[in-house]
Amino acid sequence: MAMTRGESGVQPPAGAAGGLVCRGLTKSFPGIRALDGVDVDVPYGSVEVILGENGAGKSTLMKILSGVHGPDSGSMTLDGQEYRPATPKAAIAAGVAMIHQEMNLVPGMSVAENIFLGRQPRRRGGVDYREMTRAATDIVRRVGLRVDVTRPVGSLSVAAQQQVEIAKALSLEARILILDEPTAALGAEESERLFEIVDELRADGVGFAYITHRLREVERVGDRVVVMRDGRRVASWDRADVDVDTLVEAMVDRTVDQVYPEPRAPESGELLRVEGLGRAGAFSGVSFTLHRGEVLGIAGLVGAGRTELARALFGAEPADRGRIVAGDRELEIASPIDAIEAGIVLVPEDRKASGLVLGMPVQDNVALPSLRDLTDGGVVRRSRVRDMARNLAQRFDIRGRPGQAAGTLSGGNHRRIARRPGWSSGCRCRTTSHCPRCVISPTGAWCGGRECATWPGTSPSGSTSVAGPARRPARSPAVISRRRSSPSGFRSGRAW
Numbered sequence: 001m002a003m004t005r006g007e008s009g010v011q012p013p014a015g016a017a018g019g020l021v022c023r024g025l026t027k028s029f030p031g032i033r034a035l036d037g038v039d040v041d042v043p044y045g046s047v048e049v050i051l052g053e054n055g056a057g058k059s060t061l062m063k064i065l066s067g068v069h070g071p072d073s074g075s076m077t078l079d080g081q082e083y084r085p086a087t088p089k090a091a092i093a094a095g096v097a098m099i100h101q102e103m104n105l106v107p108g109m110s111v112a113e114n115i116f117l118g119r120q121p122r123r124r125g126g127v128d129y130r131e132m133t134r135a136a137t138d139i140v141r142r143v144g145l146r147v148d149v150t151r152p153v154g155s156l157s158v159a160a161q162q163q164v165e166i167a168k169a170l171s172l173e174a175r176i177l178i179l180d181e182p183t184a185a186l187g188a189e190e191s192e193r194l195f196e197i198v199d200e201l202r203a204d205g206v207g208f209a210y211i212t213h214r215l216r217e218v219e220r221v222g223d224r225v226v227v228m229r230d231g232r233r234v235a236s237w238d239r240a241d242v243d244v245d246t247l248v249e250a251m252v253d254r255t256v257d258q259v260y261p262e263p264r265a266p267e268s269g270e271l272l273r274v275e276g277l278g279r280a281g282a283f284s285g286v287s288f289t290l291h292r293g294e295v296l297g298i299a300g301l302v303g304a305g306r307t308e309l310a311r312a313l314f315g316a317e318p319a320d321r322g323r324i325v326a327g328d329r330e331l332e333i334a335s336p337i338d339a340i341e342a343g344i345v346l347v348p349e350d351r352k353a354s355g356l357v358l359g360m361p362v363q364d365n366v367a368l369p370s371l372r373d374l375t376d377g378g379v380v381r382r383s384r385v386r387d388m389a390r391n392l393a394q395r396f397d398i399r400g401r402p403g404q405a406a407g408t409l410s411g412g413n414h415r416r417i418a419r420r421p422g423w424s425s426g427c428r429c430r431t432t433s434h435c436p437r438c439v440i441s442p443t444g445a446w447c448g449g450r451e452c453a454t455w456p457g458t459s460p461s462g463s464t465s466v467a468g469p470a471r472r473p474a475r476s477p478a479v480i481s482r483r484r485s486s487p488s489g490f491r492s493g494r495a496w
């Protein structure tokens, strides 16, 4: 049976020579030049880390290498031969495979069936399950995975699923592996296991193109690092020749005096108090206080209940015990609508599946939580949707056109859209009740370039008045009194 190359797996050409060489790659989408003359090399037996801010062009580059897109111009060679895959299948046939952030596995099928999808071993006109199980077990062991390969792949952890993907690519004789933010959904231990797999495969001669936002991974796994910005390759170094500050400066194109902000004492002004929150079978006894301007980290092992807590605060799976208090008001959060009304929004971990409608334009995605305020007589007012989308795009630096399908934006832009606030909760303009131009800042709301509301406990200059009286806008006391008893800080989108 010619399924794999046998237990030794990948057999790149002898020596370190060869691999992928790309020169002058360009790629444009309507209204944007995603790649502008990019050079990149992925030799065998090494790890080329590709760094860059959101929208820098990293995924577009990787999609070209793996046959998803064709370049507009530029050249690619693999082992000195012209390489121009028309499809991912053609790329895999040439030995180049991409492991996507979102796994390409069929959850209901077994590990073995996923690995041999479309190329199952046959015997007497049917699938040879015994041989498939044996071969799949050998393959997953190659990446250190010890699971029953007859289990549905959806029952495995994300880390194990990723190992199945890598094993599958190796069984397809991939010699160049492209990893797109492979640790994004992994915990520390799982990430370390992945690094060990990368180490082992690199020693075996596999070449890696490794996209990440995590700078410490450059040091842990990288041999070289390439920094991209605005579709261009702006710098590259051998790993030993560069430090974190230099990398950050190359990514953002300015001097960075401080990579992490100074830790600071919580500001006055309690926004949210959670007391003894729990949901049967998910989590229990969670209490914390969140202050204005504060970022509260919630840590825990996989299965500890972090996601469940976030979903309970957002009303997606409401808590069944405990209290959520904002100011002097106890919140009843039984659904996401209640949470959005209270100014609480959730950016889900799986933003593509749960946070966005990928086929829908950016502006409609942004408008979804606020439809009630954008509707007159049952009809959505497109001009309000457009105004609001324009305003939020500026505020959150969403790059792309309002009419562009959300699914075609970069991963960072997905995050920005998914954290759109409930608009009705944010607008405090005193000229109209549904002003789509009202911009919410940490200190208040601005409309037409002037401040139209100030949040209690802050001063218009942006500094927090620790014990000062709440400022009210001249003509909307009712709105602000509602505001005083609600967790306004969440509306700025800063808490999550």
Ligand SMILES: Nc1ncnc2c1ncn2[C@@H]1O[C@H](COP(=O)(O)OP(=O)(O)OP(=O)(O)O)[C@@H](O)[C@H]1O
Binding pocket: 029, 030, 032, 033, 034, 052, 053, 054, 055, 056, 057, 058, 059, 060, 061, 399, 400, 408, 409, 410, 411, 412, 413
């Ligand atoms: N299919 C597409 N249609 C239209 N524009 C696209 C498409 N794919 C990418 N783009 C645009 O190309 C630019 C580069 O996107 P890309 O996904 O390559 O960036 P990235 O560096 O991978 O970002 P991130 O780290 O946020 O994923 C972005 O402005 C994005 O909106």
